[in-house]
Amino acid sequence: MSACGGPKIKSELRVFESADELATDLAEYISQLSENSVKERGCFTIALSGGSLISLMGKLCEAPYDKTVDWTKWFVFWADERAVAKNHIDSNYKLTKDLFLSKVPILNSHVFSINDNVTVGDAAAEYEFAIRQLVKIRTVGVSESNDCPKFDLILLGMGPDGHVASLFPHHPALELKEEWVTYITDSPKPPPERITFTLPVINSASNVAMVAVGEEKATAVHLATAGTGENFDASSLPARMVQPTDGKLVWFLDSTAASVLDVSNGSSG
Numbered sequence: 001m002s003a004c005g006g007p008k009i010k011s012e013l014r015v016f017e018s019a020d021e022l023a024t025d026l027a028e029y030i031s032q033l034s035e036n037s038v039k040e041r042g043c044f045t046i047a048l049s050g051g052s053l054i055s056l057m058g059k060l061c062e063a064p065y066d067k068t069v070d071w072t073k074w075f076v077f078w079a080d081e082r083a084v085a086k087n088h089i090d091s092n093y094k095l096t097k098d099l100f101l102s103k104v105p106i107l108n109s110h111v112f113s114i115n116d117n118v119t120v121g122d123a124a125a126e127y128e129f130a131i132r133q134l135v136k137i138r139t140v141g142v143s144e145s146n147d148c149p150k151f152d153l154i155l156l157g158m159g160p161d162g163h164v165a166s167l168f169p170h171h172p173a174l175e176l177k178e179e180w181v182t183y184i185t186d187s188p189k190p191p192p193e194r195i196t197f198t199l200p201v202i203n204s205a206s207n208v209a210m211v212a213v214g215e216e217k218a219t220a221v222h223l224a225t226a227g228t229g230e231n232f233d234a235s236s237l238p239a240r241m242v243q244p245t246d247g248k249l250v251w252f253l254d255s256t257a258a259s260v261l262d263v264s265n266g267s268s269g
């Protein structure tokens with residue numbers, strides 16, 4: 001319990017002078033997790049978000065990682081995706097393909113994007129079904145505590161309002177307990193229609209990395225990582241609800257995003 005009563009979230013905070021230094025460490029972090037997962041399970045399952053996160057992963061496409069990562073063992077998913085055509089400028093698939101997938105030899109059959117020819121509700125249902133098939137054959141691990149899929153790594157960005165994936169403040173999607181993938185049609189961040197992992201899936205991951213850069217994230221970072229009063233309404237800040245059940249949470253922050261962190265917040269391992 002933190003001094004002011006609210007639960008203190010166990011997480012590691014990594015603060016970097018610049019986005020470039022953050023990107024260097026993020027690439028090494030992902031490469032290490034990939035190596036460990038491939039050694040232990042023969043594959044590496046990673047779920048991505050959208051936004052600046054994808055460019056911050058860019059160093060993975062460069063030496064030494066382009067030649068040292070066992071890319072054929074990677075299975076790529078999206079923790080959230082916009083319900084637009086996959087060649088649309090707003091598509092997280094397009095963003096990831098342009099900046100990452102087109103630069104590393106991940107097998108197309110190992111990339112699981114949404115069906116962009118159906119309604120957002122059907123896309124969410126189909127996405128969940130595809131993940132269930134992969135859990136059944138153990139390509140995607142399963143959580144011991146709640147039969148949720150256990151991704152090796154879920155990479156999240158965070159909005160200035162503390163949203164993660166497409167889970168926004170006070171949204172009913174934050175309460176879902178059974179669904180693995182849901183959809184929203186009222187995203188405050190355009191475009192309005194999106195699919196998203198639910199919190200049980202995010203919190204079942206072996207590793208979650210939250211990547212936040214820029215002054216506009218500083219308040220949300222502080223609120224998400226600090227202990228707060230008993231009556232703090234966590235649903236006002238979804239990033240605070242990311243508390244892996246038995247996984248590890250690591251924050252990757254540049255100095256501006258970390259600029260209002262309490263000293264006591266330091267990395268708690």
Ligand SMILES: O=C(O)[C@H](O)[C@@H](O)[C@H](O)[C@H](O)COP(=O)(O)O
Binds near residue numbers: 051052156
């Ligand atoms: O599809 C989305 O919009 C994202 O998944 C969203 O959750 C994003 O990660 C945050 O909004 C942070 O975006 P920035 O890092 O670009 O601010």
